[in-house]
Amino acid sequence: MLRFVLRRLGVMVLTALVLTFVVFYLTNLPPNLEKLARSEGSVRMTDAAVASWIIDNGHGGSVFYRYAEWLGVAPGWVLTDDKGVTRGLCIRQNDDPALAPTFCGIFQGNWGFSTVFKKPVLYSLGKSMAATGWLMLAVMVVMVPVALLIGVLAGMREGSRTDRVLSTFSIASSATPEYVSGVILVALFASPATGLSPLLSGWGWIGGKTLFLGTATSAMDNITFWNFALPVATIALYGVGYIARMTRASMTEVMTQQYIRTARLKGVAFRDVVLRHALRNAMIAPFTVIMLQFPYLLNGVVITETLFNYKGFGWMLVTAAGNNDIEMLLGASVVAVIFVLATQLISDIGYVFLNPRIRLS
């Protein structure tokens, strides 16, 4: 078991290196650097000035070397300009160049400085990750039990009325992307002009103008049911349909297996057939799907956070990408890659526990 985890961790590190290099390469393409030079230096710089700015700020030279610098495995660049001022990747302003460390990449904890947020990348990243973490947690807590329940109820008696009703619901919800369901939810519950809110407020049942809040900005400081329900519902709705469909398929298949017949003919009551015999076997396939949902949540988060103006990871990613904030994007990609790989590792380990037929030596 330990050897398996170690081997998987090794593979993870390799994958992370490859993926971050791809992101590094793409964000450091010459046009991006030119844009960076013009936004950081001056918009009216000449082409020659842009070229020298790029070199002066350590963006020249081989992309591999710069990647190594960024990682912190190659010595950071040091330049002394005409005025005798020495600047470098690892030299902070007003510091003595002689005392600065040689290496300063992400390994040393130096993730760079965000040009948009005017703060160190690590700080902004931490804050937005925390916000998104709460959102994801809420989504998972709502989505997984609901989806499994729907899937199992639908799958245990294939073709029954319960099955058809629940299947229709899950197909509909998995066919509605977040940018559609989000808008619909806002219109229904959080608009003072349409949907339920004007009615409820007319009857005097709610104090404010809307039932739910259409924006989740206030949830950054204080999460309440009224400001958090809609973003959570928007993300969960799509996932519920998808996971429920997978669970149902797996459950119907298990229910036709011979060992279910064996259990039935042993005299086991239907409830126990489902709970004791079918459930664990039916969970094997959806478990992988649920774990795959985590990386997918990062996607959903981008749309939903923008829609509800919730300043989490997704919102930050959109802002950073829109403003050519290279170091921020790189930092975000590192976090995303590690997150995806870690959930896959957990998924593989959990799979082994669910399925006794697979045993890791």
Add this chain to the structure above:
Amino acid sequence: MTTAWDPSKPILEIEHLSISFFTRLREIPAVMDFSCKVMPGESMGLVGESGCGKSTVALAVMRDLGKNGRIVAGSIKFKGRELVKMDDEELRGIRGSEIAMIYQEPMASLNPAMKIGAQLAEVPMIHQGMGKEEAWKLARQIVADVRLPDPDRILNAFPHQLSGGQQQRIVIAMALMSKPALLILDEPTTALDVTVEAGIVDLVKDLGHKYGTSMLFISHNLGLIMDVCDRLCVMYSGEAVETGNVVQVFDEMRHPYTQALFRSIPLPGADKNTRPLISIPGNFPLPHERPQGCNFGPRCDYFEKGRCDAADIPMSDIPKGDRHASRCLKWAEIDWNAPPAARVVKQKSPIGRVVLKMEDLKKYYSISSGAFGGGTAKVVKANETLSFEAHEGETLAIVGESGCGKSTFAKVLMGLETATSGSIMLFDENVQSTPIQKRNVDTVSSVQMVFQNPFDTLNPSMNVGRQIIRALEVFHYGKSDEERTNRMLELLDVVKLPRAFADRMPRQLSGGQKQRVGIARAFAGGAKVVVADEPVSALDVSVQAAVTDLLMDIQRENKTTLLFISHDLSIVRYLSDRVLVMYLGHVVETGTTDQVFNPPYHPYTEALLSAVPVADTKVIRKRIVLEGDIPSAVNPPPGCPFQTRCRWKSQVPNGLCDREMPPVRNLAEGHQIKCHLSDDILAQMEPVIKMAAE
């Protein structure tokens, strides 16, 4: 629970039971007017070909016919209580506690994600409300009862960690957990090897006696029925056609179908040339296309128009019989002892020159033990020093249980795998290390294969004619499409299929017909050597005879060398000229059919022969049940591969069997065995199968 029930009354009484399956199109009757009685302690056999409704009857007793199945008429009484009208609650009380079932595929019928112990203990916990600890204790005792070694380890194992035979013992243990009054066994040994089957059959019989359990034993194997049952009921196309006690039905059958069935199975004494099998003409009727009157009418030799097809035929009792009854109008008129009319004596084909010669063939596979490619590499010795010759026009049978390396051998010969060392000489050409992609068309077309499962080996989206023509194209036969089409039609004639079948899709064909297409395809390029890998084991007995006869006929005409791979010794005795017995990759005995089937035997051959059930009351068979399972080929025992299960091992001095691989010995001209036993002990061996003096 059990209200007063008189133990002299039948434990199970089925009367005029009819079951139908309902589809959107129509009602499909699966079982019609079925009656039978099982007395306490009695075991009743249900015999018939696939689709005759025997499993449906069993599931009806369990009241588990699925959503589409329904009992439309009749009654099933268990201990005098009507099962047909019971509600779910009452049924649950009976299932597993008073009636238990044992299934065909043990692996599929055990829950893969539950420990064996938990699955066993569940039964008394549900029915007797037993505590968990006590239930596990009982489970441990029953596991020991079904003769499984190391019960504690087994209780904590998952099903996939056990072998097929062990799994079936667990299923049996599960059925016995609450000492049921009736045990239903649905083809319990079909998925197992013969030597394992023998052990299971013994176990079932002993436990039946020990607990006084009545049994309903479903099988297509008449020999097995004779071993286990007191009475039997022969079913055909949804109806019981004959019922009675086993000896009476076997010796004095009173229904033409029973008679035809016995004539189509290879019993000792049958011979492909002088006493060939007689297959039942025609096909099994589909459930919605059953004929008027007698269902067997269109295939019956004694059919009388206007009488047999007039109205439904009831069961009629046969006087002087022991509850013997037959569903035949003419049973009193037919001369049951008359020899079959259509017995064609065939010429034995001469055996020609050597076509195929294998010398010291070895095939090793290396596998790694780690789940992700790491770990130490192990070697599986699938074939060890295989040497033999096959002649033109000869049938060479290769016999052995699963895992003995017979299929690996076929793959190597076909070129699907290349041998590790040794040589394969095909018409003086060494093909040992030439994979099939690199063999020339001549070689490929002259070595062909007939596969085990005709259901999976035909392309489902291509019609029959096209598939045969495709084979002809691959073998570069003929110059034009027209020529190939003609050849294809000829081939259909050869395999006795109507020419109209060329346009049919595989799904429209029955199993036997599909296998004929497979044979036509194999012979399309004028194959000289045909490897038939269990060609009839997936088919019903009446069809088996027809397909084997077809193979024999084609062989006679084309002087083909047939390598017949099989685990079924009765069919091997019937059709082969020479036999090769394999065990764990080694050839342990080889010789002509007479030499191998008569003493002196290799101890493994002896056990194998005694394990095969024979459906003949006049045959006396010595029971030798092998202990344990076949050792794994990854980790074979030292010395003789068979020493772990050999009953003669004590006769060899100095523990030679544990240490040394026995050398190949010549016992007679062409008869070789690999065994340490001395000549005088071999000479003392008695024949396993004897005909009782008449």
